Amino acid sequence: MLNLDEIQKSIMAEVADLTDVPAGAYNFRVNSKLAGRHTTENIDISSKEQGSGIDIFIKPNTKNESVHIPVVVSDSGIKETVYNDFYIGDNCDVVIVAGCGIDNCGEHDSQHDGIHRFYVGKNSRVKYVEKHFGSGTGDGKRILNPVTEVYMEENSTMEMEMEQIKGVDSTERNTIAELKANSKLIVKERLMTHGSQNAVSGYKVSLNGEGATADVVSRSVARDNSSQTFNACIAGNAPCSGHTECDSIIMDNGKILAIPSLEANNVDAMLVHEAAIGKIAGDQIIKLMTLGLTEAEAEEQIINGFLG
Amino acid sequence: MLELKNITFTVDDNGGEKRIIRDLNLKIDNSRFVVITGPNGSGKSTLARIIMGIEAPTSGKIYFDGKDITDLSITERAKLGISFAFQQPVRFKGIKVHDLLRLSAGKELSVNEACSYLSEVGLCAKDYVNREVNSSLSGGELKRIEIATLLARRTKLSVFDEPEAGIDLWSFQNLIRIFENMQKDIKDSSIVIISHQERILRIADEIVLLADGEIKKQGSADEILPELIGTTAAVNACDKLM
Numbered sequence: 001m002l003n004l005d006e007i008q009k010s011i012m013a014e015v016a017d018l019t020d021v022p023a024g025a026y027n028f029r030v031n032s033k034l035a036g037r038h039t040t041e042n043i044d045i046s047s048k049e050q051g052s053g054i055d056i057f058i059k060p061n062t063k064n065e066s067v068h069i070p071v072v073v074s075d076s077g078i079k080e081t082v083y084n085d086f087y088i089g090d091n092c093d094v095v096i097v098a099g100c101g102i103d104n105c106g107e108h109d110s111q112h113d114g115i116h117r118f119y120v121g122k123n124s125r126v127k128y129v130e131k132h133f134g135s136g137t138g139d140g141k142r143i144l145n146p147v148t149e150v151y152m153e154e155n156s157t158m159e160m161e162m163e164q165i166k167g168v169d170s171t172e173r174n175t176i177a178e179l180k181a182n183s184k185l186i187v188k189e190r191l192m193t194h195g196s197q198n199a200v201s202g203y204k205v206s207l208n209g210e211g212a213t214a215d216v217v218s219r220s221v222a223r224d225n226s227s228q229t230f231n232a233c234i235a236g237n238a239p240c241s242g243h244t245e246c247d248s249i250i251m252d253n254g255k256i257l258a259i260p261s262l263e264a265n266n267v268d269a270m271l272v273h274e275a276a277i278g279k280i281a282g283d284q285i286i287k288l289m290t291l292g293l294t295e296a297e298a299e300e301q302i303i304n305g306f307l308g
Numbered sequence: 309m310l311e312l313k314n315i316t317f318t319v320d321d322n323g324g325e326k327r328i329i330r331d332l333n334l335k336i337d338n339s340r341f342v343v344i345t346g347p348n349g350s351g352k353s354t355l356a357r358i359i360m361g362i363e364a365p366t367s368g369k370i371y372f373d374g375k376d377i378t379d380l381s382i383t384e385r386a387k388l389g390i391s392f393a394f395q396q397p398v399r400f401k402g403i404k405v406h407d408l409l410r411l412s413a414g415k416e417l418s419v420n421e422a423c424s425y426l427s428e429v430g431l432c433a434k435d436y437v438n439r440e441v442n443s444s445l446s447g448g449e450l451k452r453i454e455i456a457t458l459l460a461r462r463t464k465l466s467v468f469d470e471p472e473a474g475i476d477l478w479s480f481q482n483l484i485r486i487f488e489n490m491q492k493d494i495k496d497s498s499i500v501i502i503s504h505q506e507r508i509l510r511i512a513d514e515i516v517l518l519a520d521g522e523i524k525k526q527g528s529a530d531e532i533l534p535e536l537i538g539t540t541a542a543v544n545a546c547d548k549l550m
Contacts, residue, residue, distance in 0.1 A: 219401075219402075247401070281398070283394075283398045284398050284400055286362055286382060286398075287394065287397075287398040288411065289381070289382040289383045289386065290360055290362075290382055290386050290391060290392045291386060291391075291411050291412050291414070291457065291461065292383060292386040292387050292414055293383060293411065294383050295383070301403065301407075301411065302400065302403070304402075305400055305401070305402035305403035305404075305407060306401055306402040307402070308402050
């Protein structure tokens with residue numbers, strides 16, 4: 001696959017499930033440089049000035065196509081802020097796979113701050129998958145601070161799967177979304193922190209048009225001495241419906257702060273929030289042990305299922 | 309197969325000591341269908357949990373196929389061939405019915421194989437195999453899935469803690485058929501059921517009547533059942549609903 005070393009290849013597999021160049025459009029960024037790009041008749045990718053990011057243009061009526069834009073940071077000490085803007089035309093149906101992996105074997109911190117902006121056209125459907133991953137044995141920290149902005153036109157749908165399961169020392173994630181009439185946003189966030197990691201995840205979803213809906217669901221696990229903050233606000237500014245849920249498992253000396261909030265600015269806004277934090281139930285472990293699993297295996301199955 | 313020797317189980321009771329099981333001795337041979345019954349609070353469920361290793365006896369010894377398993381963990385006992393169906397099955401967010409059956413079987417399980425276990429317990433397999441074992445399932449559905457996990461386990465000794473509770477009356481006969489098939493399918497296997505349902509007591513090879521943590525009577529269904537009818541140790545299924 002292109003000209004990647006083994007570590008870079010393994011990160012690519014982790015963050016984008018890629019073992020080879022994907023079908024469709026792609027843009028690979030490795031250690032702040034372009035490592036491969038492919039465009040299609042309907043999907044164009046162009047670089048912003050001075051390597052500060054890319055613009056992705058998806059023509060109206062593009063259906064069943066995908067764009068992969070994985071990022072790999074394997075040199076210690078890289079700090080970068082990258083702006084990627086997605087312009088999705090009307091009546092599209094596309095899959096966008098992003099993801100960033102940092103392998104840091106050095107003593108300097110490595111940091112990638114990806115700022116993604118999505119402009120989703122009328123009647124379009126977008127599935128967005130983003131995985132964050134860290135590896136390496138160095139003392140340097142692996143830091144990811146993604147910002148995601150989503151602007152949705154009428155009748156559009158955006159489904160976002162965002163996952164950070166392992167190895168990222170510090171993350172501060174901010175997502176904002178603005179929805180016009182009858183548009184629909186579905187967010188599934190999966191987060192696990194371990195060691196002394198810290199993760200902050202904030203959402204501000206504004207339901208501005210009649211019939212707009214949002215469902216923001218986060219499942220997280222905080223183990224060892226890690227800490228997490230989940231802060232999701234759904235604002236209903238029109239007759240709309242919104243739901244946010246934060247469901248967390250806390251282990252060891254983990255700490256979790258969940259702040260789901262709702263803001264109703266219209267009498268016909270129907271908004272619901274739920275939050276639950278708890279340790280793994282003893283009965284769950286016992287049940288799996290009666291099936292022949294060890295306590296550690298049982299715990300792993302429960303966490304994998306919960307985050308699955 | 310299973311032998312309990314001088315089992316005592318005590319708990320703290322406001323600074324004092326309360327005996328739940330008192331110096332109990334019980335032997336269960338191969339290929340037996342044993343029902344342990346008794347009034348509420350007689351220690352039936354505690355005894356079942358002691359067999360599986362969920363509770364440790366205060367004193368006494370437990371032998372399984374001649375091996376002392378008193379100090380073995382739940383996992384070790386499960387691997388030796390003991391399985392346990394909970395009275396109140398556990399729910400798991402995110403774990404699917406198929407996953408639970410796969411873990412029970414201890415190997416990869418095709419959808420068809422998973423479905424065959426579900427069909428066996430009267431669940432329309434395709435509707436359930438990919439569902440999460442979470443609060444969207446009713447108590448009765450969970451109970452049947454719990455029984456399906458034991459079918460997938462295929463162990464020499466299966467312990468069921470009140471398997472009929474929450475299961476609709478129409479499936480009672482099916483439940484009994486499941487127990488009979490389990491014994492047929494697994495050579496020398498035995499089943500221990502905690503129950504006070506008359507219909508389950510009727511099919512027992514052996515009934516053990518427990519009261520105040522002690523065995524009060526033990527024998528065949530013909531011997532024991534007539535004395536139990538009308539007591540809380542053997543209730544009619546319809547009475548239980550009232």
